[in-house]
Amino acid sequence: MHAFSKVSAQADDQRALLAVLRGERRDPPPVWLMRQAGRYLPEYRALREEKGGFLALCYDPEAAAEITLQPIRRFGFDGAILFSDILIVPHALGQDLWFEAGEGPRLAPPMTDGLLDGLVADHSRLETIAETVRRVVAQLPAETTMIGFAGSPWTVATYMVAGQGSKDQGAARRLAYGDPHAFARLIAAITATTIDYLCLQIDAGVMAVQLFDSWAGSLAPDQFRRWVIEPNRAIVEALHTRRPGVPMIGFPKGIGEKLPEYARDTGFDAIGIDETIDPVWADQALPPALPVQGNLDPLALVAGGDALDRAVAAVRAAFANRPHIFNLGHGILQDTPIVHVERLLAMLRQ
Template sequence: MNNRFIKVLKGEAVDRPPVWMMRQAGRYLPDYMKLKARYSFFERIETPELATEITVMPVHQVGVDAAILFSDILVIPKVLGIDVELIPGKGPVLDWTVKSESEYKKLNGEDIISRMPTVEACIKMIKAELPDHIPLIGFVGSPWTVFCYMVQGKGSKDFSEAKSFAYNHPSLALKILDKITIATIEYLGHQIDSGVDVFQVFDSWGGLLDRKNYLQFSYPFIKRICDAFPDFPSIVFAKGGWHLLDDLNQLQCNALGLDWTISADYAKSKVSKDKVLQGNLDPSMLLSSDEILVQRTNEMIASFEGHPYVANLGHGILPNIPVEKAKLFIQTVKNYRYS
């Protein structure tokens, strides 16, 4: 596979940064919305033909350098025995939460792959449909991020219930995190065996923790995931994790994702050159004029020069982004050449 994305992750020189977008397979694409109107969320994830169409869609329609598996981080609580429903306007809602020893014991971590019958078929079909030069990114949520949903029972801006539970019941919280981690490693191994080329760990809510609590409730479990696959290309993205870069730099991963609040200069001062930096355009920048979008994209790439780099957004693409703006962002990166 001779492509810029894999080359950068392996430490090889390229003429321009590769580019993809978090949440690129989804809600901003009109063709995706047509499928969303016809099929439930987990039907889209678990049906190979649908997952393939959605995963491949941004490659052909927007021109990204990598595809990312159409799935969700909440497949882990679902496979552990907690039903998950995505309610329009509310987001994910879990049918029960884990806040006691008895509820912890209800989690079924045995033979989870047997309860994921279509993962392999989805990945193999996607790989067959992707052009040879386009790699497929698999992904998981960090154990802490998944824990937040399993304790809170729904989405939240601050996950105060999940955080207070961890602070007040640390022993039980660590047991729950351990069970999530074991399932996550098994699931990620299944993705790798099925054919993904890279994986990303989304620590979407890690930045809600101060450093001391992060080192107790998030970092060790991400480290276990990275250590389980030491020779496989990997990315860790901790949204809001500017205060954690010194620690994240110690992980056995190939790249660290950055949100839009972290400047290139600050990131380069904290992250060694053997690790790729990925990010970090504010997704709302894609709502600006063409002239501003092109200028800011070029400025972003230039600010990371001298460090291995993958262009991306600082978080997921917003649902109200016009497809033409997404195309312009991608094409601007593709037009860039390193001096």
């Protein structure tokens, strides 16, 4: 277990992850794992059983702070990622939100016409998340970077339009083609709320933020530029203006060869890379000084053993000459053995 201490401005130079996001290379690289606070941890499962459903946990600042801190206590990761969900934004915009056991999120009414006119926004839901941040930061080790996050507008819109997740994001894609003006209004509303939400997180103590674009890979090139590049650039520009000095990570899953365009045109301070991207290619294709994050296959972590050792070595070798944050290519899986996470950290920290 890692002893906690108060975070202070003087501790910034101790935060390896924050240093890398600002362009400094560290060896060994700092490490955190997407979904590091979650179901693979017995302490998380115990608290969830005690407190109730997932959404109830997100809106319970005491419980959400405890969950955020659990993997920091156990593993001493360099970053603590806020325990919350990307669908807090549509909930704040007025959609009903709940989670079906074994089936995922549901939102009502579906925004099939892209119009928010019938919804009643409740931004107090965002303030509840900010309270979680304040509680975490008050207990965070001085060397740990607090990471906030939100969903990118395109990914959030896919859930809002369909009322749930989907395999091809077809409902949102159809609306974007069929009524681009209505869809643009929806994207604009999500973008504006996301900017305010991230500012709220930063004011509560977040030191860096990540935008998750889980479904960025589902769009044709022109649609990708309009619904992924442009809204993300707007958020980055607004945050850099309103909260200068706070690094921003963009994580566009599944975009493949569009990665250099995304990095160039959005303005993110660092780029998260998913497990399907060849890290050697990414290192060659991206600007040399740009910090990158990733991209170990989560299933290599589940497998462990020699497969894990080889995969870790390959990622580290590919990014040996640039600022690099070690992470997975997507979220940690719930059947990941804890001993494999310990093995990963031992390898990185040798």
